[in-house]
Amino acid sequence: MEIVPLSDAVGAEIRGVDLRESLSAKTFDQIEKAFHDFAIVLLRDQDITLEQQKIFALKFGELGSRNRPGTKPNELDEYGEHVMLVTNVRENGKPIGSLPDGEMTFHADTAYFEFPSKATMLYAMELPTWGGNTLFSNCYTAAEHLPENLKRRLDGQKAMQVYEYGTTLKTKERYDRKNFPHYAHPVFREHPASGRSALFVSELMTEEIIGIPKAESDEILQKLFTHQKKSQFVYEHEWRVGDLVMWDNRCTIHARTDFPRDQRRMLRRLTIQDNNPVVEGAVPYAQAAAE
Numbered sequence: 340m341e342i343v344p345l346s347d348a349v350g351a352e353i354r355g356v357d358l359r360e361s362l363s364a365k366t367f368d369q370i371e372k373a374f375h376d377f378a379i380v381l382l383r384d385q386d387i388t389l390e391q392q393k394i395f396a397l398k399f400g401e402l403g404s405r406n407r408p409g410t411k412p413n414e415l416d417e418y419g420e421h422v423m424l425v426t427n428v429r430e431n432g433k434p435i436g437s438l439p440d441g442e443m444t445f446h447a448d449t450a451y452f453e454f455p456s457k458a459t460m461l462y463a464m465e466l467p468t469w470g471g472n473t474l475f476s477n478c479y480t481a482a483e484h485l486p487e488n489l490k491r492r493l494d495g496q497k498a499m500q501v502y503e504y505g506t507t508l509k510t511k512e513r514y515d516r517k518n519f520p521h522y523a524h525p526v527f528r529e530h531p532a533s534g535r536s537a538l539f540v541s542e543l544m545t546e547e548i549i550g551i552p553k554a555e556s557d558e559i560l561q562k563l564f565t566h567q568k569k570s571q572f573v574y575e576h577e578w579r580v581g582d583l584v585m586w587d588n589r590c591t592i593h594a595r596t597d598f599p600r601d602q603r604r605m606l607r608r609l610t611i612q613d614n615n616p617v618v619e620g621a622v623p624y625a626q627a628a629a630e
């Protein structure tokens with residue numbers, strides 16, 4: 340097995356693993372270590388069934404439910420409760436999956452729940468000729484590179500995470516908190532495996548910093564969102580059919596670039612549930628200053 344960094348910002352490609360075959364404990368340990376070290380892992384040229392994808396995902400923990408609260412069993416499609424098809428493919432004019440078209444703003448999956456997903460695994464099945472890239476931003480290094488005065492201001496604070504289902508771009512001043520799940524999590528989140536602090540906010544889902552006056556909270560959030568998009572923290576993934584990417588929702592955020600509506604794009608998504616609550620992290624140590 341070979342582990343090759345994808346960029347200076349975040350992520351690594353794992354080469355020499357075929358997910359159709361059962362993995363030895365040693366191989367899995369190496370993959371898990373790379374996942375913790377690099378926050379995103381890519382395995383290319385995989386040709387796997389849903390069952391094989393599930394077997395791999397289950398090694399990292401329990402599968403997360405894709406269900407929105409209140410989903411009735413008869414509303415589930417043939418793929419069942421754990422699988423989300425991220426696709427613009429339509430049948431009879433209706434999208435058969437979720438998040439069908441276009442650009443999508445930075446977010447962490449299910450940050451609006453008390454127990455957000457630990458990881459998300461996407462497997463590329465059909466892709467357009469251009470676009471639909473996934474941008475990943477490293478929330479560890481983004482936290483570490485914040486100005487010291489901002490770190491101190493955010494020390495111990497919580498931010499409200501809200502998401503209106505179906506929303507892919509932030510176009511509203513305020514989300515409909517009453518009718519959608521929302522949860523306040525620490526701004527600096529400690530990763531249980533690495534012990535590092537990550538900046539746990541995102542443009543699509545973070546509405547306010549609790550206990551800070553609205554004007555100041557808005558100003559700080561705008562600064563944080565701009566900061567997270569800096570190229571030094573971001574890796575842009577250009578998908579190839581057969582790519583399997585797993586990212587850590589505890590220390591990365593992701594966004595999607597635009598793509599043509601009239602071309603098919605289909606990825607099969609599983610999430611891995613986290614049973615640990617989000618724990619407050621220390622003010623991140625300034626690695627840049629120390630180096």
Ligand SMILES: [Fe+2]
Nearest residue numbers: 446447448593
């Ligand atoms: Fe997402």
